[in-house]
Amino acid sequence: MIILSQITGNANVKAVAHGFVEADLLTAYYVSLAVFPGNLLDRISQMKGLSEIRRRSHDPELQPFTKTWPWVELGRMLAMRSGIPSLSVPPTSPFHVYSVIKKFDKHVAAQLLKELKNGAKAIYSYEDNALATFRRAKQLGLTCLYDLPIGYWRAAHRLLDEERERWPEWIPTLTGLKDPEEKLARKDEELALANHIFVASNFTASTLKEYPGKLAPVEVIPYGFPPVAKNRIYHENFDKRPLKLLFVGGLSQRKGVADLFAAVEAIGKHVELTVVGTKKNDECKPLNIALTKHRWIQTLPNEEILKLMRDHDVLIFASLFEGFGLVITEAMSQGTPVITTDRTIGPNFIEDGVNGWLIKAASTRALQDAIENILERRRDIPNIGLAAMETASQRPWQIYSNETATAAARVVGRLNQNNYHESKSYTS
Numbered sequence: 001m002i003i004l005s006q007i008t009g010n011a012n013v014k015a016v017a018h019g020f021v022e023a024d025l026l027t028a029y030y031v032s033l034a035v036f037p038g039n040l041l042d043r044i045s046q047m048k049g050l051s052e053i054r055r056r057s058h059d060p061e062l063q064p065f066t067k068t069w070p071w072v073e074l075g076r077m078l079a080m081r082s083g084i085p086s087l088s089v090p091p092t093s094p095f096h097v098y099s100v101i102k103k104f105d106k107h108v109a110a111q112l113l114k115e116l117k118n119g120a121k122a123i124y125s126y127e128d129n130a131l132a133t134f135r136r137a138k139q140l141g142l143t144c145l146y147d148l149p150i151g152y153w154r155a156a157h158r159l160l161d162e163e164r165e166r167w168p169e170w171i172p173t174l175t176g177l178k179d180p181e182e183k184l185a186r187k188d189e190e191l192a193l194a195n196h197i198f199v200a201s202n203f204t205a206s207t208l209k210e211y212p213g214k215l216a217p218v219e220v221i222p223y224g225f226p227p228v229a230k231n232r233i234y235h236e237n238f239d240k241r242p243l244k245l246l247f248v249g250g251l252s253q254r255k256g257v258a259d260l261f262a263a264v265e266a267i268g269k270h271v272e273l274t275v276v277g278t279k280k281n282d283e284c285k286p287l288n289i290a291l292t293k294h295r296w297i298q299t300l301p302n303e304e305i306l307k308l309m310r311d312h313d314v315l316i317f318a319s320l321f322e323g324f325g326l327v328i329t330e331a332m333s334q335g336t337p338v339i340t341t342d343r344t345i346g347p348n349f350i351e352d353g354v355n356g357w358l359i360k361a362a363s364t365r366a367l368q369d370a371i372e373n374i375l376e377r378r379r380d381i382p383n384i385g386l387a388a389m390e391t392a393s394q395r396p397w398q399i400y401s402n403e404t405a406t407a408a409a410r411v412v413g414r415l416n417q418n419n420y421h422e423s424k425s426y427t428s
Helices: 011-022 040-044 051-056 060-065 071-082 097-117 131-140 153-161 168-173 181-193 202-210 257-270 285-291 302-310 326-333 364-376 378-393 397-427
Strands: 002-005 026-031 066-068 122-126 143-147 196-199 218-220 243-248 271-276 295-297 314-317 338-341 357-359
Touching: 002 011, 002 097, 011 026, 011 060, 011 122, 011 397, 026 060, 026 097, 040 051, 060 066, 071 097, 097 122, 097 131, 122 131, 122 397, 131 143, 131 181, 143 181, 143 397, 153 202, 168 257, 168 285, 196 202, 196 397, 202 218, 243 257, 243 302, 243 326, 243 364, 257 271, 257 285, 257 364, 271 302, 302 326, 314 326, 314 364, 326 338, 326 378, 338 364, 357 364, 364 378
Parallel strands: 002 026, 002 122, 026 066, 122 143, 143 196, 196 218, 243 271, 243 314, 271 295, 314 338, 338 357
Antiparallel strands: none
């Protein structure tokens, strides 16, 4: 009944796919790369330098429905490794990520007539992946279900543009402010074509109030948590060592890293910071300097990130604009309480001081105060971490899968029923 389409097949996309399979809703799942045990991509991923492909691993349950289009995405990955920037860096280059996404979108659009004949009634697609697909879907009478993983771009520009005054030297990290008008117009048209919009947090839903027009209904369905750690140990020597802080994410001021480094610098020797993440570019001098003062790891497999979380006292995720923030739920599942802002999934799951801490976004002072308050009450960390794990245990990924499948089936059924009655009324 429903076609699912997204180029990379992220964790949340796979969860939707599983939900659709279990509800007997999935007609086809379009993705660029999908690694299944023993397939060609699985063998290619064993080759030296190509282990990154393993991140596209999928459960065998999805294999009968999966339709890949790998060559352009593989070309992008190889172009990035080639050391020839002209192939992948400029927005007009053939293997720039945005160019690859548009080609993938057109490919999926070209398959819709075939899927309609196979019984499809709807297409579920994601921001930047959906314009050509939705245009064709409208021609064929398919319902358009839209997933917006990150908040609406006009709200992002308004909120992040304020950083020009707060942290002018950090603006090179805010690459989203440089998106071309064509890309922004594309996002708006995707939203306009949608029959129903799914988001993962109340914050994301709130940003859509800045859309300059009428939108389809917006529904909030938060993602799930990873499995809860079974071996979390809290050491008793909190008062005899620095507080171990961890940040995981892209090294951009969208993630609040300037506030993080400033707060840690002000607190000094009472804390030690580990940073996991890659830089957008080398153009931000304050970032380059800050990274030399702390433990910096550019990338780690997910299993190692979860282990690192268990080895730290607190995760800091002071994001200024976040559709969800998977690292929040990952850390909570590992018993590592989180300091996060009111512009993430935090308010959906966290009760301040009970299973984590909530602060105002874009405030170094609020972040510093939160860390200093924890320093004064370090022995509360185990109880708050255990409460975070309890929260995580109540919402595994399966719940998100089930809720999304139920909601999608409801929307498609309702719209098709309405169309049927309209057709009957017209013919009569």
